[in-house]
Amino acid sequence: MSEKKISQATIKRLSVYLRFLETLKRSGIQKASSVDFEKKLGINSAQVRKDFSFFGDFGQKGVGYDVDSLFKEIQTILNLDQKIPVCLIGAGKLGTALCYFNMMQKDPMEIVSVFDNSPLKVGNKIEHLLIQPVEEMISVIQEKKIQVAIITVPGGYAQYTADRLISAGVKAILNFAPIPLKMPEGVQVQDVDFTADLHSLAYFLSK
Amino acid sequence: MSEKKISQATIKRLSVYLRFLETLKRSGIQKASSVDFEKKLGINSAQVRKDFSFFGDFGQKGVGYDVDSLFKEIQTILNLDQKIPVCLIGAGKLGTALCYFNMMQKDPMEIVSVFDNSPLKVGNKIEHLLIQPVEEMISVIQEKKIQVAIITVPGGYAQYTADRLISAGVKAILNFAPIPLKMPEGVQVQDVDFTADLHSLAYFLSK
DNA sequence: TAGATTGTTAATCGATTAACAATC
DNA sequence: TAGATTGTTAATCGATTAACAATC
Numbered sequence: 386m387s388e389k390k391i392s393q394a395t396i397k398r399l400s401v402y403l404r405f406l407e408t409l410k411r412s413g414i415q416k417a418s419s420v421d422f423e424k425k426l427g428i429n430s431a432q433v434r435k436d437f438s439f440f441g442d443f444g445q446k447g448v449g450y451d452v453d454s455l456f457k458e459i460q461t462i463l464n465l466d467q468k469i470p471v472c473l474i475g476a477g478k479l480g481t482a483l484c485y486f487n488m489m490q491k492d493p494m495e496i497v498s499v500f501d502n503s504p505l506k507v508g509n510k511i512e513h514l515l516i517q518p519v520e521e522m523i524s525v526i527q528e529k530k531i532q533v534a535i536i537t538v539p540g541g542y543a544q545y546t547a548d549r550l551i552s553a554g555v556k557a558i559l560n561f562a563p564i565p566l567k568m569p570e571g572v573q574v575q576d577v578d579f580t581a582d583l584h585s586l587a588y589f590l591s592k
Numbered sequence: 593m594s595e596k597k598i599s600q601a602t603i604k605r606l607s608v609y610l611r612f613l614e615t616l617k618r619s620g621i622q623k624a625s626s627v628d629f630e631k632k633l634g635i636n637s638a639q640v641r642k643d644f645s646f647f648g649d650f651g652q653k654g655v656g657y658d659v660d661s662l663f664k665e666i667q668t669i670l671n672l673d674q675k676i677p678v679c680l681i682g683a684g685k686l687g688t689a690l691c692y693f694n695m696m697q698k699d700p701m702e703i704v705s706v707f708d709n710s711p712l713k714v715g716n717k718i719e720h721l722l723i724q725p726v727e728e729m730i731s732v733i734q735e736k737k738i739q740v741a742i743i744t745v746p747g748g749y750a751q752y753t754a755d756r757l758i759s760a761g762v763k764a765i766l767n768f769a770p771i772p773l774k775m776p777e778g779v780q781v782q783d784v785d786f787t788a789d790l791h792s793l794a795y796f797l798s799k
Numbered sequence: 800t801a802g803a804t805t806g807t808t809a810a811t812c813g814a815t816t817a818a819c820a821a822t823c
Numbered sequence: 824t825a826g827a828t829t830g831t832t833a834a835t836c837g838a839t840t841a842a843c844a845a846t847c
Contacts, residue, residue: 390813392813392814393792394814395814396792396795397785397788397789397792399792399795400787400788400791400792401770401785401788403791404770404787404788418827418828418829419828419829420828425772426772427772429815429816429817430816430828431815431816431817431818431830431831432814432815432816434828434829434830434831435815435816435830435831437829437830438829438830438831442829442830443829444828444829444830445822445823445828445829446821446822446823446827446828446829446830447822447823447826447827447828447829448823448827448828448829449827449828449829450829462795463791463792463794463795464794464795464797465791465794469794469797471790478689478692478693478696479689479690479693481689482685482686482688482689482690483686483689485685486685486686489685490787492787492790494790494791494794532797532798533790533793533794533797535790556796556797556798557793557794557796557797558793559786559789559790559793561786563608563611565632565633565634573793573796575786575789575790575792575793577784577786577789578604578608579766579768579782579784580607580611580697580699581604581607581608581611582604582766582782582784583678583699583701583740583742583766583782584607584610584670584672584701585600585603585604585606585607585670585782586740586764586765586766586780586782587670587671587672587676587701587740587764588603588606588669588670588671589763589764589780590671590676590739590740590763590764591739591763599837599838601838602838625803625804625805626804626805627804636839636840636841637804637840638806638807638839638840638841638842639838639839639840641804641805641806641807642806642807642839642840644805644806645805645806645807649805649806650805651804651805651806652804652805652846652847653803653804653805653806653845653846653847654802654803654804654805654846654847655803655804655805655847656803656804656805657805
């Protein structure tokens with residue numbers, strides 16, 4: 386257990402570890418060493434041990450980590466031992482797909498409200514989820530005490546949307562708009578930019 | 593112009609710069625300084641200049657960068673001055689959404705073939721795109737000389753799919769499956785793991 | 800010219816990894 | 824016990840940023 390600052394990279398890896406531990410649990414495997422993590426996930430075993438050590442001494446020397454209890458520890462660290470309601474803004478193709486995807490996963494972070502500004506979409510349903518007008522966004526977020534939002538609006542609307550989300554009390558945003566959001570202290574943003582990822586692949590192609 | 597190795601991070605930023613330059617072009621703006629990039633993109637101006645300097649002396653001291661010519665330079669570096677055919681494997685919710693999204697963008701990297709292993713999906717269309725059986729994947733890739741693939745299959749099928757893609761000649765993969773792919777030298781992979789991004793946001797929430 | 804901005808070096812910062820004593 | 828593996832330190836590696844001479 387250390388007092389060093391914990392990096393975003395460490396937190397994201399915790400989520401990756403958690404998913405791996407879930408598959409181990411399902412396979413009935415009870416122990417895993419940091420080298421098992423390295424082999425399966427491609428993350429250096431010292432890195433794995435270091436990531437865990439920020440939060441506690443979870444392992445047993447000579448033995449490794451107990452799958453069940455490590456799973457619970459990480460789940461608790463990430464707050465994923467409870468349901469976390471999430472809202473999504475922008476019910477376009479991508480946003481709609483993320484809703485379906487989220488339903489399939491049965492994730493503890495569940496999309497419970499969807500908003501769009503288009504009268505053509507408002508009132509439609511994504512399975513059981515009703516698409517609501519953005520005008521109701523702030524009141525619904527406050528009512529449901531939603532702290533996490535997913536932004537899938539066009540780039541031009543992203544900052545405005547984010548500002549309103551913050552004003553409603555949102556503390557964390559997963560941003561799919563290709564725009565860097567300017568956020569106040571204490572609000573977390575994760576940008577997902579798979580278009581940039583795709584384009585960066587083109588660099589390596591032979592001409 | 594330097595001989596230092598160019599990082600993946602630099603390449604991804606080039607794609608971000610390119611998108612910014614496109615908006616400048618559309619606004620009719622002809623010059624931009626590295627500080628303009630910093631202000632809009634939140635990337636340190638020294639970083640911006642360094643990224644460019646790997647590839648040439650594109651700027652003019654005291655003036656900045658010419659938007660049009662810098663756009664063309666980066667486009668050429670990334671091979672995005674030509675159409676690049678892309679295939680997608682796994683026509684589930686996410687894969688289907690990526691197809692629609694790609695069509696809307698009119699991207700130079702265009703999804704031209706879609707494959708799925710489910711008889712329920714094969715034969716269906718995503719707009720003009722016919723979903724083909726995975727059995728035809730290798731031959732179609734070879735015929736169309738496709739070098740880039742997007743994997744949106746379930747985790748359990750991802751490595752097998754990737755192996756077959758490589759055998760067909762694919763050189764670069766955008767991987768949405770939550771599995772680290774083991775790839776031979778010379779094949780590029782970009783992993784997109786927005787579930788891990790979402791879960792990492794939960795860490796910062798107050799309990 | 801004076802002001803602005805590049806390209807580049809050197810310094811800093813942070814993240815990854817090797818190594819190993821402790822110990823199960 | 825002997826072998827395995829942790830937790831942690833120190834070394835390494837790489838990426839970011841400050842600073843500034845060059846020069847438009």
